[in-house]
Each structure stands twice: as structure tokens, then as C-alpha cells.
Amino acid sequence: MAEAKKEKPKKVDVICDRRLDKYFDVTSRALQMVKEGEKDAEHAKEAADFLDMAERYFSDAKHFREQGNYVLAFAAVNYAHAFLDAGARIGLFKVKDSELFAAE
Numbered sequence: 001m002a003e004a005k006k007e008k009p010k011k012v013d014v015i016c017d018r019r020l021d022k023y024f025d026v027t028s029r030a031l032q033m034v035k036e037g038e039k040d041a042e043h044a045k046e047a048a049d050f051l052d053m054a055e056r057y058f059s060d061a062k063h064f065r066e067q068g069n070y071v072l073a074f075a076a077v078n079y080a081h082a083f084l085d086a087g088a089r090i091g092l093f094k095v096k097d098s099e100l101f102a103a104e
Contacts, residue, residue: 015070023074024065027058027081030100034084038094050087054080 031054039047061076087093088101095101 015074020065020070020073020077023077023081024061026100027054027061027077027084030081030084030095030097031055031058033095033097033100034087034093040092040094043092047087047092050083050092054083054087056080057083 031051034051034054057076057080061073061080064070064073064076084093085102088095
């Protein structure tokens, strides 16, 4: 039996506006949902801390993008979203949206 030739995955080594736009959009919508949504009342301090960190990283991401540093912008926007995902995963944020959160 002939072994199927494996195609080499396409190397993506550029952070372009289109990619940043996508991640900024998803994170922006997730932030808005968390801000407007229900939080775990018993852990309000922790929820506020996670949201604060997400907002700070999102702000940093915007700053880095404006400065033209797309690598740091991409890293910061992903950190921002990671705080939102983690908060949702451990129940600090009561969100249900599998497009915006990995917690479901």
C-alpha cells in the first residue's frame, strides 16, 4: 500500500491587519459580553480582577497596534482573551457563547 504524501502545513509568520482585526473583534465582543453579563456573586472580587486584567491587556494591545508593533499587539490581545476565557471557565463570568469563549 502506497503511503499518502503528507502536505507540509503552510507557514504563517506574518501578523497582518486582517488577522489583528479578527482577534480585536472577537476580544472586544467578549469583553462587552462579560461587562454586561452576570458574574459569580460569591467571587465578585476575583471576577473584577480578571476583567480588569483583560481590559488592561486589551488597552495595551490597542497601544501596541497604534505604535506599529503588531507582534506585541497580537500577544496582548490574546492575553486579554485568555483572562476572559479563564474567568468563564472557572465560573466567574456567566457567559454562554462558543464563538467567543472556550469555556463551554
